[in-house]
Amino acid sequence: MEFIKRVLSTLTGIMLFCLLFFLGIIFLGAIMGSGGDDVITVKDNSVLELTLDFPIKDYAGKTEFAEYPFLNEDEKNGLFNIIDGIKLAATDDKIKGISIDNNFIQAGLSQTKALRDALLKFKESGKFIVAYADIYTQKDYYLSSVADTIFMNPVGAMEFKGLYSEQLYFKDLQEKSGVKMEVVRFGKYKSAVEPFLENEMSDNNREQISVYLNSLWTExxxxxxxxxxxxEAELNTIADSLLARNATLAKSSKMIDKIAYHDEYIDGLKYAIGIENDKKLKTISIADYAIHAADKLKLKSNQNRIAVIYAEGEIIYGEGDEDKVGQGTMGASLKKAREDDKVKAVVLRINSPGGSAVASELIWREIELTKKVKPVIVSMGGNVAASGGVII
Incomplete structure (x- = not known):
């Protein structure tokens, strides 16, 4: 009997602990979720650090839990969050300028172009933009070239050599291994399966890739x-002859302005905003400032709205998530937008290489139904819109 009492008391204690722990988590989440409106503090005489070394998506993603709202996630590091941050910084008296420091940007070329355009607009405010790198990749330099002054480490390197494309072909491998891919191909320019059918690039594929790369390089x-x-002709020469591969050559080619170590670059920033070298430079990252901007630019209730729906990632048959496009989530979003009287138009932002033909068709159908009720505008400003991405 004594043993049974001990077992029951132990079980009761465990259940009580679990209940208290669960309630504690809910209480802690409620406290965290009800924090101040502006958790990011921007100090006077600050420099905005545009370090984009994290994967940049058009839409950062939002996750909501109906029963546990304290677990909700609403990221603010998407492409348009960053652009909003740059826009706000132009009118923010506390931000004196922007520093692009050892970037290694993780964004597509079209996203980099959008960020560069936002920086050009920022320069109209009269505030400075400066850039520094130990190593400039070609895409990093493209973004940094907007700066008023470009710095480079004395032993740094720059990749500036134009654009190219490489493709592996597996026809011989299949014949030697006895494993053969069964593929269906439609159209001369549908080249995704070409590596399994040929040993070299077809004329049609070479044509479309050449047009694509030349268009990007020209821009x-x-x-x-x-x-x-x-x-522009001189830039071609610099790329062909690798005349910017090190700091000395880059400066001679006028690709950069100054050769300096990082501490000298920081001293230059201090001088630009009028503080002494022994004082600490006040900086705020673009990731933090984007959160600050999202709060400052928070939308107020309005009877006339535009719904922006993101189709980002591979198209799959199913619900989809922030990394994949599914007809479930897309269909529900389109239906919600067309039935909402406050929504006067829908913008569909596409950044997708395609995927499931069935899912693409189902999404296309929902778009057609929405078009009958209100305008649908497609933005193909993402990095890619191919195959099923074109269909929708």
Whole structure:
């Protein structure tokens, strides 16, 4: 009998502990969820650090839990959150300028272009933009070329050599291994399965890749030429001959302005905002400032709204999530937007390489139904819109 009492008391204690622990988590979450409106503090005479070394998506993602709202996640490091931050910084008296410091940007070229355009707009405020890197990748330099002054480490390196594409082909491998891919191909320019059918690039594929790469390179050259005051033909020469591969050559080619170590760069920033070298430079990261901007630019209730729906990632058959496009989530979002009287139009932002043909067709159908009720505008400003991404 004594043994049974001990077992029951132990079980009761465990259940009581679990209950108290669960209630404690809920209480802690409620406290965290009811924090101040502006948790990010921006100090006077601050420099905005545009370090983009995290994966940048068009939409950062939002997760909501109906029963446990304290677990909700609403990231503010998406492409448009960063652009909103740059826009706000232009009018924020506490932000004196922007520093692009050892970036290694993790964004596509079209996203980098959008960020660069936002920086050009920022410069109209009269505030400075400066850039520093030990190593400039080609995409990093494209973004940094907008800066008023570009710094480079004395033993640094720069990748500036134009654009190219490589493709592996597996036809011979299949014949030697006895394993053969069964593929269905439609159209001369549908090249995704070409590596399994050929040993070399077809003329049609070479044509479309050449047009694509030349278009991108022409755009990059035009932007860099305008910012750096270097003729486009000269930029081609610099790329072909690798005349910016180190700090000395980059400065001779006018691709950068100053050769300096990082501490000298920081001293230059201090001088630009009028503080002494022995004082600490006040900085705020773009990730934190984007959260600050999202709070400052919070939308008020309005009877006239535009719904923005993101189709980002591979298209799959199913619900989908922040990394994949599914007809379940997309269909529900489109239905909600067209039945909401406050929503006057829908913008569909596409950044997808395609995927499931069935899911793409089902999404397309929901878009057609929405078009009958209100305008649907497609933004193909993401990095890619191919296959099923084109269909929707």
């Amino acid at each position: 990059m050259k035009r932007d860099i030429s305008k910012s750096r005051m270097i003729d």
